[in-house]
Amino acid sequence: MGRIYISGSGLFTPSDAISNEELVASFNEYAAKFNAAHAADIEAGQVAEVPASSEAFIVKASGIKSRYVLNKDGVLDPERMRPRLPRRSENEASIQCEMSVLAAREALERAGKQAADIDAVVVACSNLQRGYPAVAVEVQQALGIDGFAFDMNVACSSATFGLQVAADTISRGNARAVLVISPEICSGHLNFCDRDSHFIFGDACTAMVVEQEDTLSTDSAYEILGTRLKTQFSNNIRNDFGFLNRAEEPPRPQKETLFRQQGRKVFKEVVPIVNELILSHLADLGLGADDIRRLWLHQANINMNQLIAKRVLGHAPSDDEAPTILDRYANTSSAGSIIAFHQHHEDLAAGDVGVICSFGAGYSAGSVVVRRWRR
Ligand code: CO8
Secondary structure: OOOEEEEEEEEEOOOEEEEHHHHHHHHHHHHHHHHHHOHHHHHOOOOOOOOOOOHHHHHHHHOOOEEEEOOHHHHHOOOOOOOOOOOOOOOOOOHHHHHHHHHHHHHHHHHOOOHHHOOEEEEEOOOOOOOOOOHHHHHHHHHOOOOEEEEEOOHHHHHHHHHHHHHHHHHOOOOOEEEEEEEEEHHHHOOOOOOOOOOOEOEEEEEEEEEEHHHOOOOEEEEEEEEEEEEOOOOOEEOOOOOOHHHOOOOOOHHHHOOEEOHHHHHHHHHHHHHHHHHHHHHHOOOOHHHEEEEEEOOOOHHHHHHHHHHHHOOOOOOOOOOOOHHHHOEOOOHHHHHHHHHOOOOOOOOOEEEEEEEEOOOEEEEEEEEEEEO
8 A cells, every 4th residue: 555645634714703802801791790690609608709811811821812613692692601503403414514514625625636536534523513423424425425434532632533544544445535524613512601711712623635645636745654642541621521411310510511621730741741742753753853844733722832842843933833823713622733734734845744743631642744745
């Protein structure tokens, strides 16, 4: 079997965007109302007062300035604090299918591919809007692809794990080309009433076409030199939403099934895992820091990314070496490193090497080392 390539990428960005200013204003209005409504209990020490959020904190702690969401009004409504998404009938495309198709069409076009050229669809993301039928099978049908499709979830590392699955599937001769799609609707599972995390996430969908050398139809692509995955169990980032919630005794309040994390611990524990993963992966491929032209890192926190990039490259990274998209997109879970790749890959020269790297809940981390190829 020949070499494997990423031959096209696509991105769907929702039209609604929320600035920090808007988000903090709505949170603080919610907090003021909550505190007024619970004044007696707060005074008696039975209910904790909700402190105000701050734009300055958000930018300093995370680097996030804005985020795209599927629905802005519902999130910013202090009486609601969650997206408002009209329920769809079974005869309509699901939301994740719709955004997947838009991102996939762009990836197919960039790869110069038709539906008939694709044999498999992997929908890889943190949250799936239903148990089954698999969203991937719905996307497969919407795009008119013959073959097979399935969903997978490794939280923020879903896309890189999906890339390894795609590369392995092609290497084994089980598909000529695979679409890896990450429709991340993080706003659906974020507690916008939680000051510690209300600013962290945004929505987006990415797609990539992965294929073998002899089917390439573009003049430029990225050869996958290697993939490496790592997981290590941790309770520090959790999403306890699941099909057994309704059976639990005592019942669990819905807010306890939303995203929660120990941000400081995540920061401290994940950085060394990621450094070790990237450096050992590069070494095993016979590469060193000097060979790396660009790092497309998971986009969760600017300080975390700068530290990881510094430890990998041996010097403070320039924005050219480790591009940032989280200032506009926030953390879009597994889509983040792929958005960075999608928006910052065309300027590399033939032979330039880069690393797409994810990290997040699980813990999970994925390294995909790629090299620019031109015909
Ligand atoms: N405004 C003002 N002050 C605040 C706010 C706020 N919004 N939030 C917290 N503070 C205060 C705190 O109360 C604290 O005050 P004090 O010192 O008096 O106790 C102070 O600010 C500092 O708080 P922290 O220690 O929590 O702040 P940090 O500097 O650690 O920053 C971060 C918090 C930004 C969360 C940071 O820790 C971080 O980004 N860590 C890395 C986390 C990370 O990368 N997580 C990845 C998780 S995502 C993932 O894997 C997939 C999830 C799947 C998607 C789910 C969709 C919903």
